[in-house]
Amino acid sequence: MLALHELQQRFATAVLGEDDSGFERAIHAAGLTGAQRLQVYRNNTRLGLTGALAAVYPVVQQLVGEGFFHYAAAQYITRYPSRSGNLHEFGGPFATFLETFEPAAGLSYLPDVARLEWAYHEVFHAAHHAPLDLCALAAVPAERQGELRFQLHPAARLLESSFPILCIWQAHQNVDHDHPPVRLDDGGIKLMVFRHENLDIEFQSLPDGEFRLLYALATGCNFATACEQAISAQPGFDLPASFRRHVLQGALTAFYLPDTSSSIHDHP
Amino acid sequence: MSAKLATSRLGPGPIPVRAGIGLRAEHYDVLLETRPPVGWLEIHSENYFGAGGKPLDYLERIRAHYPLSLHGVGLSIGSTDPLNHWHLTQLKRLIQRFEPALVSEHLSWGSVGGRYLNDLLPLPCTEEALYHLIARVAQVQDVLGRQILIENVSSYLQYTHSTIPEWEFLAELAERAGCGVLLDVNNIYVSARNHGFDPDTYLRAIPHRAVQEIHLAGFTVNRFEGGEILIDTHNQPVCPAVWALYRQAVQRFGPRPTLIEWDTGLPELAVLVNEAQQADAILEERHARAA
Secondary structure, eight states, X not given: OOOHHHHHHHHHHHHHSSOOTTGGGGBOOBSBOHHHHHHHHHHHHHHXXXXXXXXXXXXXXXXXXXXXXXXXXXXXXXXSOBOOSSGGGTTTTHHHHHHTOGGGTTOTTHHHHHHHHHHHHHHHHOOOOOOOOHHHHHTSOGGGGGGOEEEEOTTEEEEEXXXXXXXXXXXXXXXXXXXXXXXXXXXXXXXXXEEOTTSXXXXXXXXXXXXXXXXXXXXXXOHHHHHHHHHHHSTTOOHHHHHHHHHHHTSEEEEEOGGGGGGOBOOO | OOTTOOOBTXXXXXXXXXXXXXXXXXXXXXXXXXXXXXSOEEEEGXXXXXXXXXXXXXXXXXXXXXXXXXXXXXXXXXXXXOOOHHHHHHHHHHHHHHOOSEEEEESSEEEXXXXXXXXXXXXXXXXXXXXXXXXHHHHHHHHHTSOOEEEOXXXXXXXXXOOXXXXXXXXXXXXHHOOEXXXXXXXXXXXXHHHTOOHHHHHHHSOGGGEEEEXXXXXXXXXXXXXEXXXXXXXXXXXXXXXXXXXXHHHHXXXXXXXXXXXXXXXXXXXXXXXXXXXXXXXXXHHHHHO
16 A cells, blocks of 8 residues: 555656656546546646746746747746745746756846846735834944945845846836837846835836945945945946935835944834 | 634624635725625635735735635645645734634645645545544644634545545544534535545535535536546636535535635636625525524
8 A cells, every 4th residue: 555655755756757657556547547637637736836937927928938938837847846835935946947948048138037027026025114214324423334234125126137128028018018129239237126115016227336336235235335336336426316215215224333233223 | 613703903703604705816906996795705825925015915904894714725734744834834924913714724735855736636545644634734723723624625536545435534534633624515526526426425424513614616627538527727607516516515514604716717806796696695595494
């Protein structure tokens, strides 16, 4: 008699893999054969997981077409199996998968479009965070401002691509409208996917300096270092205005001074 | 134990003995604008596991107007893997935040060796599986600090080494784990057609007091060379044969909160409301007869 654990392992292998190694003999053949019955589950599983991918990556699917997308999804499902009972967590490494997916090699921008769609998906489900405490920030002595470290809002993601991925994304939002044709040689983009307090999600195209400033802060640099990096990325850009804008719109949510770690100004 | 929660501060409490509908994102706005007269709403728990954003925001606003039931599709309670505590933690957090009157899971498994198939896969009906399920359901109820309901699933295969009919398996599980039963009448019909048993046998085996909720949905017939198979697709209205079986179930168990499920090819909200009204009419017939 097949023990429950072995049954589940063989079932999963049969459904996810190619070889069901005689497992169909554990299944009653009445009307339909065991193999046909297993095929129902194989289809259901593949459709379920492919549907979850398609829900997160609608633009990738439009770019490659449904047939190709299903083919790519079938490969993805076996190489990066689902690790969660929550389907919304499925599909994170799809961009990484597409980078080495030979049949898509001609579409060099595809992985970055997938990255943009995953960022949108993460931002959609990310936590709420109260805005930064402006009074507390204003109270930081001028001589210590360079030491400040900031936190990026949980519903903000920074992305950089050498392709015009935002134009590509926008051109696939409302297919009934005419969009100007996307020219791949229009060059790359730096952007932030940001969810506002009212839960609307916006793609903000950022100049080099602004992107570098936020990126440096998001990766743990102190304010002085972030400012240096921003200015060297884009000499002469209006750093104070840019910083103020992101504080006010809530992209930066909390700050602290490293040697007084107990005083994180955070209002979750 | 199920429908006895006092009205919570969040909105209406107990699930009334009426028909409800599955809440789907496409209907959020029209539901809030029109507030149709359905008795209660059910969500797929995992759709609200995110840390924030629109799903939770909408749920909070909708919860203020309707009693709520949580229906899980991903816990994989029948798996031989250790219980996924992260999943349970998120479920518990959701329960604490939204105070649902009912919480249910499926008589199935969906993962092994850490890999998830994200499907409701059939269990063999053996003593081993039964003991495993009894222990798992008890564990989940301990962690959540409340009773859960277990739903029978549609199945497309039966294992040659099963020794217990599914209806006895479910009845025994409810009895020994102390869980309730969410009786999916459509699933009984689908499995009965797929495996050639009498659905009435199923109904007769389930203890009355265990049944706390009923599900209804539509299925699809797939034709194969050599036969056909019914697939539980939740993509169309409840079929006449399932309505007839539902009448029989209501006759047998008495009126129970009944859910109209629709997941793919979602129609306008009004179509679901109309299906719910048909279920309400059957529940009322039974109420009237009992009075």
